[in-house]
Amino acid sequence: MQHRDKIVLQKILAEIDIGTKFLGDVTIEVFLQDEMKKRAIGMTVINIGELVKNVTMELREAYPNVPWKAIAGFRDITAHRYQTLRMEDVYASVQMDFPMIRKQLTSILKNENEM
Secondary structure, eight states: OOOHHHHHHHHHHHHHHHHHHHTTTOOOOHHHHHHHHHHHHHHHHHHHHHEEEEEEEEEEEEEEESSHHHHHHHHHHHSSSGGGOOHHHHHHHHIIHHHHHHHHHHHHHHHHOOO
């Protein structure tokens, strides 16, 4: 793994942690009513997607089980269609996708460090 990829993966993990912390344990109803939380999480999704776009093709190809393209695509939707973005989808992504992506990226870092 290139040093650059390691740095990018660590930054993505940090953003996932920030988004998870921002959301906390609020319900979907509370989230939908909290404009600051929605915007903070939206920015976190954008940051993660931008970082994913900096992962080398070599690493992406080595770990095709990570939904690299979907993560970057969700960033584009969040950034360019924010006003029509379904916040229910953003909430679900933080609840379900962030933990899965965190696990995958942590595993990549661990595997690469063992090599």
